[in-house]
Amino acid sequence: MCGIAGFASSSLHTDSRPGVITAMLSEIHHRGPDGAGYYLDDDVAMGTVRLSIVDLVTGAQPMSDATERYAICFNGELYNYLELREELRALGRPFRTRSDTEVVLQAWIQWGPACLPRFNGAFAFAVRDAVGDELFLARDRYGKRPLFYTAGRDGFLFASEMKAFRAYPGFRFALDPHELKSVFGLWTPLPDRSPFKGVRQLPPGGLLTVRAGRTALHTYEELAVEAEPFAGTAAQAAAFVRETLRSSVEVRLRSDVEVGVYLSGGLDSSIVTRLATDLSPHEVRTFSVEFENRSLDESDSQRSVARYLGTRHSSIVVSTADITENFPAAVHHAEVPVFRTALVPMYLLSRHVREAGTKTILSGEGADEAFLGYSLFRETMLRAAWNGLPDEERDRRIAVLHPELSHFGPEHRTHMKGLLSQFSSERLPGLFSHELRYQNGRFVQRLLKDRSEPFADLLALVGNTPGYAALSPTQKAQWLEFKTLLAGYLLSSQGERMGLAHGVENRCPFLDPAVVRAAASVNLRFDDGWEEKAILKEAFKGLLPADPLTRRKQPYRAPGSGSFQEHRPDYLELVLSGRELKEIDGIDPVFAERLAAKVMSTPVADISTKEDHAFIHLLSTALLNQQFVRDRSDYMRTPPDTELKVTTVVDRRRAASLIGGK
Incomplete structure (x- = not known):
């Protein structure tokens, strides 16, 4: 496990690039406190901060092959690396280390992008092909490891965490009101998005090729939630x-x-x-x-x-x-x-x-999505079957639908039956399973100046996904959970x-x-x-x-907005002050101030779920605005990191005096 960062096709003077890549790595040093290194050539700079898990002695990064054509910066773990190493050895590929990083590199050299579906792991990595003058970025199929990128006139940047971009000269963060609309509605960005203007994620199962400042995005493996039914007992x-x-x-x-x-x-x-x-x-x-x-x-x-x-x-x-x-x-x-x-x-x-x-x-993590553990899946089945069920069966199923939620109790049965009947037919094409959940998202939209349809981008995503329409309601629910809340939040x-x-x-x-x-x-x-x-x-x-x-599943929960009532930290002023709220691009300061004041003055037991979610969304957005857009370190509240020590340098600039040095 590590963190990676880099840039390509940069307008930076070549002499400044070692300092810039080192500064980018320093921003994500917490990800890999065990070592750091970077690779340079005339077009690409990339580096790794390493958390040593496998091959503690010889697994340092960046890592190159013997020909010096290829170099890799790898974040994550390849769990089937022993089996792949033996397969690659049989094909004549040489190995100098015991690391899974070298297996990824040799697999790429042997098979190219066709190696990616062979990988069982959690990863995001960058491979540089100096002869082909290409940079490749890849991410695992379920989005276990992050990888962000941005492209502009000053070059192409990538990193495991967006905060690394702060160290690149001239880069500035700005919240994206359009993306906030999706984040507030879905509780998470869409698979290829971020809350900041111009910054994207490489989606799960994605491969990005960068050449001469141009990018091409491909999907090497689509998410599959269907399979042949098990034939045995x-x-x-x-x-x-x-x-x-x-x-x-x-x-x-x-x-x-x-x-x-x-x-x-x-x-x-x-x-x-x-x-x-x-x-x-x-x-x-x-x-x-x-x-x-x-x-x-x-x-x-x-x-x-x-x-x-x-x-x-x-x-x-x-x-x-x-x-x-x-x-x-x-x-x-x-x-x-x-x-x-x-x-x-x-x-x-x-x-x-x-x-x-x-x-x-x-x-x-992932068990509830794979094995239908969430009550959301049972709710989807009930709503889909609602019109064909006798009333006593509806009552029986409602009684066991959400045992953890008080508003599903017997005293609320009539109300819940009316609500489920109201949502027994699809309103948002392809999103039937999540329509009840998304009602809270519609309330949170009132925090934004732009109150147009918050689910338009998700509707476009499912509408353009091959095979999605043929899935059952339950499988669509699984697909949505994998693609949104699992990868983007959990x-x-x-x-x-x-x-x-x-x-x-x-x-x-x-x-x-x-x-x-x-x-x-x-x-x-x-x-x-x-x-x-x-x-x-x-x-x-x-x-x-x-x-x-x-025991029935008890969802993992933590204290909510009542915590901020009880302790009232100084940063609460960010959402209680209309002046501060006006500084957040896209936020409606009038509604936001009114909501924050209400939540802070309402007995905790009386704060609704949608109000609680909206308040936490607002407070976290206000903090991000301070930390990233206004670059206020006093709002980060994170302890200072130890100084980054670069131990591995691979310098292949044509003007460099040190080639392949350490």
């Missing part, structure tokens, strides 16, 4: 899923450093912990978040699983004061407006993990970005391509979708304590 399906997950955890334990586990106490993380304890040659360390607010806390379940599996367990306790104190730093690392504070506990947990001496962890703002803020790598066994395919083949094959993750539970029956197998 339920028992055989459970065994198939269990063994597929076992193989996934096994390859993700490949590491030259300790691998721990994030243990929430739910089914998914318990499964990962069970498999890790079975497969690891070492005692497994587990890490958890506890909350002072007992209604949010799952520590009893966490400790129960840890005791049952015999892990070495530790946790942190998060208070509302912790939320307000660390919210600016978490937003600074997320680099995007957020709709809830749940990223802050993960920011604090990764700091605890790193202080404990661990820098690689496994988590259960794996990034709440996941990768919070981990790498403290140099901790997150690995996701449920997002192995084989696991996702296995889930697609068994989903709804052996139950009607109303027994939450039935096959997963059957697969690990007898291997886990009763609680994670029998």
